[in-house]
Structure formats: C-alpha cells, structure tokens
Amino acid sequence: MQKKDFNDASCPVARTLGVVGDWWTLLIVRDALNGVRRFNDFHRSLGCAKNILSARLAKLVEHEVLRTVPAADGSPYREYELTEEGKGLRLVLLALRQWGEANLFEPGEVRLGMVDKATGRPVAPLEIRDADGRTLGLDDIQVQTLPQPQPQPR
C-alpha cells in the first residue's frame, strides 16, 4: 500500500492517522488500555505477525504513545506502558466502539462495551458540544482554518 507522510498536514485528523492510522496500531492501543503490557500478550490477543507487531510497537514508542519500562515483577522482560498522550486515545477508541455498536451489530448480539467502573453501566454516547456545553448536531459543525491563539480580551 502506498503510504504518505502526514506529519506536516495541517489537518489534525491526517496527522493523527499518520501515527495511529492502521488497525493493528489502534488494536494495540485498545489492548494496552485494557491492561496488556507484554509483547507475547499483545501477540496472543491480536494474532498478527510478530514482525508487524514489533514494528507497530516501535512506532508507538517513537511517537510517545507507549513507553517501555522494566517488568513490574522483576523478570527480565520489558513491558509497554501507555503515556498520558496514549491514554488520551481512549476517546478515539470509544468513538470507534460506539459507531460499531450502533451500526455493525444486530440487536441482541453479544458485545464488549465500555462501562463506568463504579456502577457497571454503559457510558453515554459521545456528544458534540459547543464551548458553552450545549449539544450540537452532526450538521451544526464544520472544519475551518483556526486563527492562531491570541490573548483573550477580558
């Protein structure tokens, strides 16, 4: 597949996809968010070729989505840990998850879902809101070039 370098794109979507834009990468992040830390455990979960997994993990470390740390149990393995930036991808995963739930499952089909740990209840569908917290519809928004941040008059 032809690849393009999106690092200089002015579109944050393109730039993000340059980092996490293939399914293995996002599934690695999904597993890391679920507590997976070791190469062999990622491999067992994903079933992808080891060289692909290895390359994707290295790229995620390079982009500071993951970092490697010594194994928590003192064994000689290195483990992979999400950085704060990496943890922020939970929202991307949640958006992918909710779209899949709404569009790719039949009623009654068994599924994994995102729940509030405290109550076990599914989280609410993500909503787009304006700067004052009002809910916006999918057609109420558009993409435009943003002005560079200026000091706000008070």
Next chain:
Amino acid sequence: MQKKDFNDASCPVARTLGVVGDWWTLLIVRDALNGVRRFNDFHRSLGCAKNILSARLAKLVEHEVLRTVPAADGSPYREYELTEEGKGLRLVLLALRQWGEANLFEPGEVRLGMVDKATGRPVAPLEIRDADGRTLGLDDIQVQTLPQPQPQPR
C-alpha cells in the same frame, strides 16, 4: 500487510476498524463530511493512487457508509454521498482530530479545526459521561462483556 477479518469480532472497535480501519478510508470519510462528492475531487484532495481510492470507495459503498447518487447538476458522473451511518463517523473523526490537536501540534501552529457553524467557535473537547451525564475520567471506565438488552424494570 496481513489482514484479518474482524467482521465476527465481539469487540465493536475491531469490527469498526474492519470497515474504516485504514487511513485512506477515514480520510475519504473526512473529505465526504467536508462536502467532497466526486471521484476526481477525492483524488485531488488525497493524492492516493486511483486504484486504492477506487477500492476504498467501493468498500465504503458496500458497507453502506457511502452511497452513489446521480450528479446533482445532471452531468453523467455518479457522486458519493454519506449515508446516515456514514455521517455518524463525524464523532470518530472529531476524536482523532482533537487527539491530534492536543498531541501533535506545536503551540501557534496553523491548523484546521472543528467549529460551531453558528458562532465560528471551536467545539468543546469530547468528554466521556456516565448514563446520567456526569463526566468520567479516562481511568473511570473499563471494557466488559455487556449483557444482552433486557426490558428495564420500572
């Protein structure tokens, strides 16, 4: 690249990535959300090989993310239009966008952003909320198998 069929996965993230899980596909959806409707315009915007674009568009039509319609101006071209399901991917794109904005841009760098059409102000960062609308932190949630929907006791 080895590909895996995610259509039967119980994880909605995996299933969604089976449909939209490569960057060209999500960039096509991004362009469609921004009003692009014709093959040549997608090609001009994305700069990817025509055979890749053609295959990705066909897949999106197959999965009912896009549909083809006669050209609005009566010309012999077919145009691509987002279905309602496809429009729902705006949330996925917004989540990708906001992560990119937060992590892949330097302060002051020119960027495209998502704004409220009515006011021109950037939309608020997406937030995870519980069923009652309370904001949840990234560590307050977890993935688990959901019970099949039951009638709610009242």
